[in-house]
Amino acid sequence: MNIKLLSGSVALALTIGVGAVPSGASEKPNVVLMLADNVGYGDIGAYGGGAMRGMPTPVLDQLAAEGLQLTQFLVEPGCTPSRAALMTGRYSVRSGLGTIILGGLPNTLQEEEFTLGEMFKSVGYSTAIVGKWHLGFEEQSWPTRQGFDEYRVGVIETSESTLYRPNMERARIDEATILEAVPHIYESDGQGNLTPVREYTLEYRRQIESDIADAAVNYIARQAAAETPFFLYIGWTHTHYPSLTAPEFTGKSTHRYGDAMMELDHRTGQVLQAIEDAGIEDNTIVLWMSDNGASPDAAPWPDKGGSNGPFRGELGDPTEGSIRTVGMIRWPEKIKPGKTNEMVAIHDILPTLASIVGADLPDDRPYDGVDQSAFLLGQQDMSKREHLLTHVNNKVAALRWRHFRIYPKAYRGSFSNPSQEGLLGVQVEKNGGPDIFNIEMDPREEYSISGDNAWVVAQWLRFVAEYNESLREHPNPPGVTLTDPDFGK
Template structure:
């Protein structure tokens, strides 16, 4: 069914009614990995934290900088939401994919790659994918013509060989889990081109940028509209930067990685300008989720989620509020906005811009923000968002309030261990409620004085539950519950 739908859309795109127009904008999405709200200069970091980010800051000054950009709590869920416009729970990918497990992006999902392909775009992805290593999930089976410097899963697989050797595992078992870098062939098949080792970790970011630059240069010369998805790997552990960035920052390897990420982003931006397509190219720079300043390895603990409490993996504000900006010269006025936008919104928004039809046979949780972005309306079309941990609705954001169906025990330490993922309490049937604008650290439960918020909260939950009657969620992978 998916192939039939895509073929029909491609045929329509090839017809006179959908003939390519010179004004059709190119789109480039750059995605940082575990970059926190407090890690980029335009969001209050930069020079003051010993790691300037001039190129990303420049991009932020030229477009719309979102200060209330919300994502999902971890890598795979956020990338799922970006690619499909749907809550990761609906796609069966609400937990991080681990190699060897059966959860993977299914062929029935419609991705950004397929939206752009339906409108006659050349499409390519480079770098981190993390939506499944099965063939049905490959970027080249999900709407992308090309995939370069492919990190199908995630960077921490680099560490498996050493730990498995120490555990005395046989070489065959070690080899089966060894990560590789992949490249696509003309028929869309992927081939291994080199092991993804700690040594190559220092080169991968440069190669991702180069592959992206090469695609942009080629397609700009071909006068074909293009969509380029750039999945950078910094600042995911283990961190190992190119030699020219070692010691570049004043705060150690994490700052070095941020500065290399900024430089590589600049290389992509320079390629767009040099190709003469800057005025007709939409550029997004996003982070998939928050940093891990207290729970990650020591090398990543210099990450910051700004004024917000929480981090990668939990459902507090600091986990899901991160970096988001969009530049579209002549269409989006440079400015900053605290209106609510979520990662799910890019799917319908970009579809609206390029004239693609979004699926009507499933819930789409994103909302079209085109009117807000271009200044045709003053407000965002979003005022709420659900956050999932596994199978649960772990938090609800409604306007400036954050609501937790199960109360958590506040902790001065790692909230992922001692908060939502650790000590959770029923609260005698009452949720915990925080006013994020007044209390970004979520330290003052205001349920007693603001219980009126429960009305909107129950409506948000109720609207979501109603969709499940017709479109039930698939059963997610669970590595701790077995049997019937």
């Protein structure tokens, strides 16, 4: 595998892991990757939530027990950024996708990016995506133009846009303008063209998770009988607000968020059952993760209930609660079940899976992900990652290095009443040095230790310098920052 890394990154062991996998095309593992939407660290039973919070998650708890549960799985602070990092193995700002895509914004996944879909296609896989994509509206950004053979129950954007129609009607906006703004569900044809098949309404919000599960189950049953291995990417829409569920889950818990979490657990079970029924469980890698932390503050009142466990912050800011979430991987007889607190990031998924299936990655760009195959396969005890930069509004906002968190600015709740964090929070300039927190001692980030640990700043300078050096040859494309007063000029 030919992978270009930043000079300060741990070098990839490019051959380990691949040798442990059968070389024949028919023996390559199937891969089913499920990405939840806004599920927090404290939402699932295996991570301290679940039944304790009145929303049991037995399927996910069992999956965590059968696979390797990652308790230090790090992502990016938003839906679009994490999905870009997952697809490309790079910081989202390198693709111009460092902020969440909203309808009408120009940021979109570019044709020249190399994605998970294209990686699997390069070694003979059939590929499909079901559910949420959220990487742009332009044709070059469609999943069917980015390595996926088909797209079912397609959600191009975010589920909160289901609220547009009722709110716009209440504001007496004309129907023509409403039709330009409301979201739709898309399906692909044999040529990869996407067609809107229905409006994504609040009513359909209750049905969509069931349809996503059904489409995934059908694909698994069909592909299990094929000669080629398959990669299936499932983008769940739960637990993103509005937390509307199928009738059989409405009222199952004491709050709407809990209902959505319980439905998500059940739909995950349908997919896992399909894998078992098809007789391919032993040769199928199952990954389950969330794209970012929950929104306990910023979510509308009826949809509050998400928890980021012991960590401060939420979706939209660079804090631990925003970027540390759930992650688990199961591969029977290959990945030993257990629990690990070694650091793994969503950026690592592309190079790791490429190593496992024997695919090459383009060497004309920097990668921020590292190959974790040797660690996952038990060939070494420690992860190959010890740091991760986090960007907010396309600028470096934080460094996670070992058990330290470093911020050049302070991130606080808004000045509104009630105060809100995350996407609705604020950045505050510091008078002197950056804040430094020991996340193991102080998971709520309440006590800055910069006064007697200023030596950690050297690590901040080191990793930021390496990142900036990579931009000399590979500058980031323009990003979108809605809080920039010059945006749109």
